[in-house]
Amino acid sequence: MAFIELKNATYKYPYTKEPALKDVSYSFEKGKFYGIIGENGGGKTTLCNLMRGLIPHFYLGKLTGEAIIDGVDVREWDTAEISAQIGYVFQNPFTQISGIKETVFEEVAMGLENLGVPKDEILDRVCQVCRQLKIEDLIKNNPNELSGGQRQRVAFASIIVMDPETLIIDEPTSQLDPEGTEDVFEIIHTLKGRGKTLVLVEHKIDLIAEYCDEILVMQHGSIAASGPTKKILSDLSVLDKGAMLPGAAIFGHEMQRAGKPLREIPITVDEAAALVAERGKAEWQSRLKTRALATPTGLRRWRTLTSPYSPASGWRLWGRTAPARPPA
């Protein structure tokens, strides 16, 4: 069932001429991991705002079309209730620190305090999340004095500790180094394993390719392309829509241009490695076959190699034989 359903949603921020979203229709299903990519100003954040009900409840302006969250039109939702259901990690880590807590530990705990979770459970959950995000050493620090990267981790921790069923995450790694980015993606991956619905805006396309189920490419406020990750990210046309291709896909296209096409365009490094190995093996096999067929023994040997099982003699592998199972 679609959890969030957009039907011809068009939205204009107050005092602007051009709509930031134009006629967007898409249905987001429970338990899936969606990646949103596209150029700056393409409307990614605006789309997130709509899916989280901030449009039209917080951002006024003009919304037409429909946005249905869990079967209820977004206009009819109570904002506080959506906030308990859909977690939202914002793009700007600097405005996500409450400013009223004196330690990172209390900052991360704040959401759970607001939800009235029992104290012992809060302490456990906060400890666990701080370990996951590798901010254990920061728990006594003042959250108002953290670096950008540290703030981003704390902001992320503060939301995932609340354990919402659906998470919208807007560029969570913009301030992080490669190691921090890996940590965040690992956590997102475990969240997916726990059946959460995830919507992630991210520029690091190689990681998107590795983890997401479906991709939306946003350009000039519209969905320029959408569908299964493999389909979208193996297609060169994405480049014209302001998005990038993963390194593996570019490699696949290069191989094709060089006249050595892989069976399909890979989108992750692992896939590329497997396809290259497959291609290599096929080449090797065909070469061996040509040579083997040249002599009669070779032919027999080739047969032995390629059809290791005969009902009469059982398994024969590389000259050795294993008896067939005795008839019952």
Added chain:
Amino acid sequence: MDMQFVNSFKSYQKVGNFWCDLYPLTKMIICFSVGLSTIVVADWRYGFAWCLFYFLFAALAGCGKKFAKVFLVLFVVIGLFLTVIRQIGARDVNTTVMFSLFGWKWHLESFVIAMNINSYMLGFAGAVLLFFNTTAMRDIMYSFEMLGVSHETSFIMLSSMQNIIDLRKTSVTILESQKSRGIETDGNVFLRIKAFFPTIGPLMLGAFSSTEEKSIAMDARAFSVDRKHTYIRELEPMTGKEKLLSAAFVVALVALLAARILLSILK
């Protein structure tokens, strides 16, 4: 992970100092009773005696220096101002000349009156100062929330405090960036004021836009969800002894007030 720190949330927050560990309301009642009593008594011996006590308490609470700094500034500014003003006015009561300053006679009577006024101005201001110096704002708001003040009010109070700190930081950043663009920011007062005006725009814009974003961000932390809150940081509620202590101070204040009124009627 510092488990000792994590476990510290399991019991009431204590710093191991008698005065600091009193419940904020207890401290508040004591400080205000004492501060008001200096106004009621309005005698320099009484008022200044308490001021000495304030120093003692602040020192015992470990913030003697911080307290002394502000208090001494108040002492000099308020004290000097009132003393001089008193010497200028109220000629009719002046009989005893203490000394003469370039021909300007200083009178003992005016001086005593000034000291009395000083004693309660500083007696009250000092009590308030002592309270805020030895009680964290978040603890004050916690005790107010326990009395039924809303979570939102408490948030607004606490975040305005933080906003002031942030604003100061941002204005320094803006000033520095202006300096790096060759705009004079150092020098005499006029130059400084001239340099300050162009920072107001970006400062205010930044403050407003971040307030908007912050309120959305707080909403994402279930801030407006209507449920009973948990407080991981808890203060020990007023104990019986504390209630007794507070009551004693209030009773003493009322007694002083009654005595004062009675005396003025009898006169």
